[in-house]
Amino acid sequence: GQNIDQPTEMTATEGAIVQINCTYQTSGFNGLFWYQQHAGEAPTFLSYNVLDGLEEKGRFSSFLSRSKGYSYLLLKELQMKDSASYLCAVRDPTGGFKTIFGAGTRLFVKA
Amino acid sequence: DAGVIQSPRHEVTEMGQEVTLRCKPISGHNSLFWYRQTMMRGLELLIYFNNNVPIDDSGMPEDRFSAKMPNASFSTLKIQPSEPRDSAVYFCASSLVAGAQETQYFGPGTRLLVL
Numbered sequence: 001g002q003n004i005d006q007p008t009e010m011t012a013t014e015g016a017i018v019q020i021n022c023t024y025q026t027s028g029f030n031g032l033f034w035y036q037q038h039a040g041e042a043p044t045f046l047s048y049n050v051l052d053g054l055e056e057k058g059r060f061s062s063f064l065s066r067s068k069g070y071s072y073l074l075l076k077e078l079q080m081k082d083s084a085s086y087l088c089a090v091r092d093p094t095g096g097f098k099t100i101f102g103a104g105t106r107l108f109v110k111a
Numbered sequence: 112d113a114g115v116i117q118s119p120r121h122e123v124t125e126m127g128q129e130v131t132l133r134c135k136p137i138s139g140h141n142s143l144f145w146y147r148q149t150m151m152r153g154l155e156l157l158i159y160f161n162n163n164v165p166i167d168d169s170g171m172p173e174d175r176f177s178a179k180m181p182n183a184s185f186s187t188l189k190i191q192p193s194e195p196r197d198s199a200v201y202f203c204a205s206s207l208v209a210g211a212q213e214t215q216y217f218g219p220g221t222r223l224l225v226l
Binding site for chain 1: 144146153154155156159167202213214215216217218219220
């Protein structure tokens with residue numbers, strides 16, 4: 001079956017580092033995405049991993065291990081505006097390249 | 112680019128009424144997706160099109176839901192008759208499938224409330 005697991009909520013302090021984990025079990029794999037969604041807004045693209053390793057983009061980094069079905073999103077130098085939901089999504093090529101989203105992790109950044 | 116455009120942004124209707132949601136994808140994109148998001152179930156894929164052809168509609172809840180994409184620049188999602196449990200935010204997203212990477216760009220969503 002298709003399953004993507006993320007923690008429901010996390011809290012971190014402004015200026016700190018936080019790691020949001022994602023594990024997945026899908027029929028196939030053709031890339032993993034992280035999206036950010038602020039309350040009341042649409043999801044917006046953050047990162048894409050298709051090969052194992054770390055992809056860095058400014059304050060945000062994303063890691064993938066295909067053999068472990070595992071990814072994490074690392075946010076550095078947290079800012080209050082980073083308070084949002086973070087959605088892990090896997091692109092599954094079986095049945096026509098469907099993208100399956102996790103339930104999301106709500107991150108609260110406190111002063 | 113204006114991004115993905117959805118209308119209406121908000122819809123309040125009574126149970127039993129027909130609801131039509133509209134989407135204009137980003138020009139040049141060849142895939143279009145309809146999602147539904149609720150607190151209980153998160154973001155669910157309802158249906159997606161590639162080159163205007165429905166590829167996977169397994170997420171469509173039941174026969175009350177239908178979607179069309181008559182051309183590359185327009186799609187509709189229709190609910191008839193609507194029920195209170197259909198209340199949710201409906202997102203349309205589009206993407207350009209080129210090689211391995213495919214980034215989906217989401218519209219602002221339609222907030223539907225069925226009374």
